[in-house]
Amino acid sequence: MSASANNASSIDALIRKLAREELVDMVPYQSARRLFASGDNEQANSKTWLNANEAPGQGKYQLNSENINRYPDFQPQALLNAYSNYCKLSVKSILATRGADEGIELIIRSFCKAYQDSILICPPTYGMYAISAENHGADVIKVPLINTTEAKCQLDLEGLKAQVGKVKVVFLCSPGNPTGNTLPQAEIKAVIEMFKDSAMVVVDEAYYEYTSEDFSADQINTKLISTYDNVIVLRTLSKAFALAGLRCGFTLASEEVITLLSKVIAPYPVPAPIAEIASQALTNDLALMQTRVINANALRTELITWLEQQNWCCEVFPSDANFVLFRCNNLSEKDTVFNLLVENNILIRDQSKQLQLENCLRISLGSEAEISQLKQLLETLK
Numbered sequence: 001m002s003a004s005a006n007n008a009s010s011i012d013a014l015i016r017k018l019a020r021e022e023l024v025d026m027v028p029y030q031s032a033r034r035l036f037a038s039g040d041n042e043q044a045n046s047k048t049w050l051n052a053n054e055a056p057g058q059g060k061y062q063l064n065s066e067n068i069n070r071y072p073d074f075q076p077q078a079l080l081n082a083y084s085n086y087c088k089l090s091v092k093s094i095l096a097t098r099g100a101d102e103g104i105e106l107i108i109r110s111f112c113k114a115y116q117d118s119i120l121i122c123p124p125t126y127g128m129y130a131i132s133a134e135n136h137g138a139d140v141i142k143v144p145l146i147n148t149t150e151a152k153c154q155l156d157l158e159g160l161k162a163q164v165g166k167v168k169v170v171f172l173c174s175p176g177n178p179t180g181n182t183l184p185q186a187e188i189k190a191v192i193e194m195f196k197d198s199a200m201v202v203v204d205e206a207y208y209e210y211t212s213e214d215f216s217a218d219q220i221n222t223k224l225i226s227t228y229d230n231v232i233v234l235r236t237l238s239k240a241f242a243l244a245g246l247r248c249g250f251t252l253a254s255e256e257v258i259t260l261l262s263k264v265i266a267p268y269p270v271p272a273p274i275a276e277i278a279s280q281a282l283t284n285d286l287a288l289m290q291t292r293v294i295n296a297n298a299l300r301t302e303l304i305t306w307l308e309q310q311n312w313c314c315e316v317f318p319s320d321a322n323f324v325l326f327r328c329n330n331l332s333e334k335d336t337v338f339n340l341l342v343e344n345n346i347l348i349r350d351q352s353k354q355l356q357l358e359n360c361l362r363i364s365l366g367s368e369a370e371i372s373q374l375k376q377l378l379e380t381l382k
Contacts, residue, residue: 075269090255096250110264172202174188307326313326338350
């Protein structure tokens with residue numbers, strides 16, 4: 001055995017001896033970039049990325065680097081003010097984070113005792129809820145979504161009721177990822193009422209902007225924060241604002257909950273350049289964001305109609321997000337569709353390992369040209 005192999009074996013043995021046992025063999029969350037990682041920018045730019053629910057286009061922002069030698073404010077005031085104006089909540093109810101993912105981490109760390117408490121998720125859903133819980137040593141209880149005569153991928157209210165008193169945090173994703181549907185407001189409110197004395201209910205609204213093209217409309221779930229003590233809403237600038245590379249999100253809750261989460265978060269969570277760009281986007285680019293959403297929603301309607309006409313597609317899921325989930329007739333056809341696109345540098349997401357999503361693929365709504373290229377390629381399949 002070579003010296004390098006011996007060294008690797010020795011390090012592995014040390015890790016297994018010292019690390020938390022459940023983390024050693026845990027499979028990390030497979031993000032879109034992790035699945036198709038490339039250190040070569042030229043190679044990365046040659047691909048059409050339709051697997052991460054990113055918005056198309058590039059923003060142009062000016063940065064002031066005068067104070068780059070200084071640590072940023074714990075919570076940059078200009079950023080909080082800008083998001084307060086946008087979401088109609090007091091700045092005291094807003095915590096800026098490194099993407100909504102950090103909000104998930106903070107909530108679990110703040111409300112769940114390691115190796116004692118549990119979270120509840122409703123699969124198929126966003127994978128980071130479970131990964132973050134496992135990283136912290138919290139158990140994960142699953143109450144899968146159900147299909148009713150009225151709609152697909154709805155909450156199982158009876159199943160959720162059976163878990164009252166057994167969990168500390170309930171995660172609801174609306175619109176769902178990877179399903180795409182918005183949960184009925186009555187069901188969300190029913191869950192909040194159900195767990196009002198025993199668990200925090202987190203409504204993940206990463207795709208909120210795609211549910212309506214009227215941003216002067218009531219932001220219903222944020223209003224629930226003033227009515228119920230156990231409501232937390234997650235938001236992000238990664239989707240409709242086309243700032244995924246910025247990693248800027250927001251956790252919205254009562255002042256008391258925000259104070260608690262502020263005890264757990266890192267001392268400088270939002271870098272000054274990030275806060276500056278995000279503030280500009282929230283102040284100057286709301287009309288641009290709204291236009292982006294309108295275009296994406298129109299493209300979504302066209303893509304759904306086209307998918308429904310393809311012989312290899314047997315089901316298209318309703319979507320209020322910037323992606324479309326669909327099911328192929330069988331495993332062979334699913335692999336054929338997926339592999340043909342990959343071979344031509346078009347990347348979509350295979351969701352078939354998720355509960356209830358056998359043979360399902362998900363297409364992010366890129367630009368009109370990118371979706372047209374995808375359709376032209378797949379039309380070669382018979």
